[in-house]
Amino acid sequence: MSYLHLSRLRVRAANALAGNYAINAAPVMAIVLFVHNLGLKTGCRPRRVAILHHDGQLLGEFGSDGFYDFHPQQRRGATFIDATDYSSKNPHALSLQPTASCHLVISLLIEVDGPVNQKKVERFLHSARIAGGSVDEVGTVDVQDDPDALTLRNGYWLIERSDLMAAHDHPVEALVTAIGRRATRSKAEPEDSPTLPMSWLAATVLGYAAITPFSRRDGVRMTGKRPDDDGEQPLHAYSEPLLGLVQYVSRRDYGPRPIPFWEHTWLQDDVFVVRQTQTS
Numbered sequence: 037m038s039y040l041h042l043s044r045l046r047v048r049a050a051n052a053l054a055g056n057y058a059i060n061a062a063p064v065m066a067i068v069l070f071v072h073n074l075g076l077k078t079g080c081r082p083r084r085v086a087i088l089h090h091d092g093q094l095l096g097e098f099g100s101d102g103f104y105d106f107h108p109q110q111r112r113g114a115t116f117i118d119a120t121d122y123s124s125k126n127p128h129a130l131s132l133q134p135t136a137s138c139h140l141v142i143s144l145l146i147e148v149d150g151p152v153n154q155k156k157v158e159r160f161l162h163s164a165r166i167a168g169g170s171v172d173e174v175g176t177v178d179v180q181d182d183p184d185a186l187t188l189r190n191g192y193w194l195i196e197r198s199d200l201m202a203a204h205d206h207p208v209e210a211l212v213t214a215i216g217r218r219a220t221r222s223k224a225e226p227e228d229s230p231t232l233p234m235s236w237l238a239a240t241v242l243g244y245a246a247i248t249p250f251s252r253r254d255g256v257r258m259t260g261k262r263p264d265d266d267g268e269q270p271l272h273a274y275s276e277p278l279l280g281l282v283q284y285v286s287r288r289d290y291g292p293r294p295i296p297f298w299e300h301t302w303l304q305d306d307v308f309v310v311r312q313t314q315t316s
Contacts, residue, residue: 053135
């Protein structure tokens with residue numbers, strides 16, 4: 037087993053729109069799939085990834101009511117397509133596609149089954165994207181056989197809080213109630229305490245559920261033959277995002293608990309999720 041540490045990745049203009057209802061700077065699903073892509077492009081076999089958040093900046097303006105009066109930056113397209121994307125009110129202007137973006141600084145600790153070619157990883161990062169955002173800067177790339185041999189910067193682990201979603205029978209009420217709780221700064225919990233501190237929570241996409249059968253459709257990604265694939269057309273299905281809760285917990289408050297690794301899996305044939313597992 038190897039442990040790949042990507043320190044302080046600076047990501048520019050990553051997607052912050054989690055479905056139709058939430059904006060956040062915690063793109064867990066996108067990060068897990070970024071690691072999957074890293075494995076495909078570099079020939080290694082990543083199993084899980086732990087996410088350490090250092091900084092985040094939502095792109096937009098805040099109104100007079102503070103943080104909750106946020107107006108994200110919007111972008112218009114540069115060209116027209118068959119005159120179908122004109123604004124209904126102005127025949128000379130493009131219609132608006134709702135978006136929300138953010139800048140991020142994160143570190144990733146990736147558990148890999150087998151060796152890692154560090155040079156290939158560094159080349160991959162030159163053109164890599166996370167949640168659609170460009171990776172503009174990388175602190176260091178380090179590979180060790182023992183995670184304790186790595187030097188991790190201060191930051192906030194992203195922790196899954198599905199336990200808070202189970203507090204109510206209705207999932208929407210559970211989500212709103214959990215997010216509405218006030219984060220408090222209190223004395224640190226004892227190191228052997230199973231209770232996490234009351235810190236910042238966010239709703240983010242932790243899965244997708246298919247709403248149509250899987251089939252081969254024209255126009256989906258990876259339908260053309262390229263040098264790095266065999267041209268096989270993949271199965272495609274339309275899906276809806278599944279929102280879950282994550283919590284920002286500082287490394288100091290998290291203490292000596294097991295590393296909070298994320299992994300992807302299929303719960304059933306039409307439900308794909310990312311979830312957290314831990315290792316000592």
